Ligand SMILES: [Fe+2]
């Protein structure tokens with residue numbers, strides 16, 4: 474078919490598919506699912522750090538954290554808007570999230586126990602997100618790629634504020650250093666899981682690569698993240714909790730230990746430490762906001778009648 | 781779920797004086813004024829713009845990609861609209 478050949482030509486030439494172009498149904502569905510899950514992750518991702526806004530140790534840290542959490546809300550909204558260009562409906566996407574019918578990144582189902590977690594999230598969780606997201610700036614669907622470009626620009630602040638926070642704590646008291654080490658121990662493995670299942674178990678990778686939605690496999694990105702993080706950990710003065718972590722001169726990469734995939738699937742399927750709490754909180758916020766949405770719509774309708 | 785969904789707006793931002801407004805994305809808002817405020821919070825958190833336009837997405841008329849050949853054809857064969865069409869000796873300055 475003519476349209477299909479044109480679509481394949483555009484993708485193969487590394488040009489962008491735009492909203493009004495013809496696209497295969499599978500391409501549209503894959504994108505809606507991926508972008509929606511990505512948007513949900515940004516929105517749910519506000520919660521673990523949001524927990525610490527009122528307890529931040531200084532006005533400076535509070536202002537920074539507030540700005541970061543607000544950015545994450547913005548990221549969610551850019552992405553919902555990109556999903557809508559594919560025909561998705563915003564209310565439907567929200568419903569899918571609060572009814573637990575659509576997933577978000579499992580990393581946000583872990584609790585933030587101390588303020589050091591805020592730093593480690595910025596360093597490792599935003600760091601892993603950056604690894605995932607930088608290649609998506611060249612994804613084949615135009616609105617998604619443009620949203621990712623905006624997001625990536627903002628993420629570098631997120632990672633740097635986290636790392637700076639941790640450097641400050643490492644220069645502090647013994648108790649503060651212990652807090653950082655404890656947070657790194659808890660977040661390192663879940664951060665590695667953020668890249669998704671290993672390539673041989675990742676069902677959709679091959680098709681997504683062919684459509685140039687994805688540009689690298691899960692394992693490639695995970696390796697890149699490990700290679701970036703090890704020297705950063707050394708500079709910080711923390712040990713990553715993996716005895717098998719070692720430079721492999723032959724590969725030119727760090728080797729690392731086996732990820733606990735049973736834990737990964739358990740959390741994905743809903744049995745992480747905070748899954749229920751995160752979704753319930755989002756549902757509550759949505760329901761509590763209903764009267765505001767209704768009042769604003771009623772006010773707009775009244776003004777339109779008067780005009 | 782409250783089904784009172786707000787209309788979709790397209791957002792255009794002028795990055796700085798001297799540049800055109802450029803489309804940056806979209807958002808939902810109950811009315812024009814709220815669309816403008818939401819656009820400020822969403823798309824210009826870091827001084828990305830000096831001026832914002834918002835317009836209801838339903839008010840936009842667009843060319844369709846399917847008609848791209850005939851629709852843009854009138855400009856396709858007018859190569860003389862481009863400066864490179866003209867041969868000028870290299871030793872003519874400032875041209
Ligand atoms: Fe984000």
Ligand SMILES: [Fe+2]
Nearest residue numbers: 545599628631
């Ligand atoms: Fe972030």
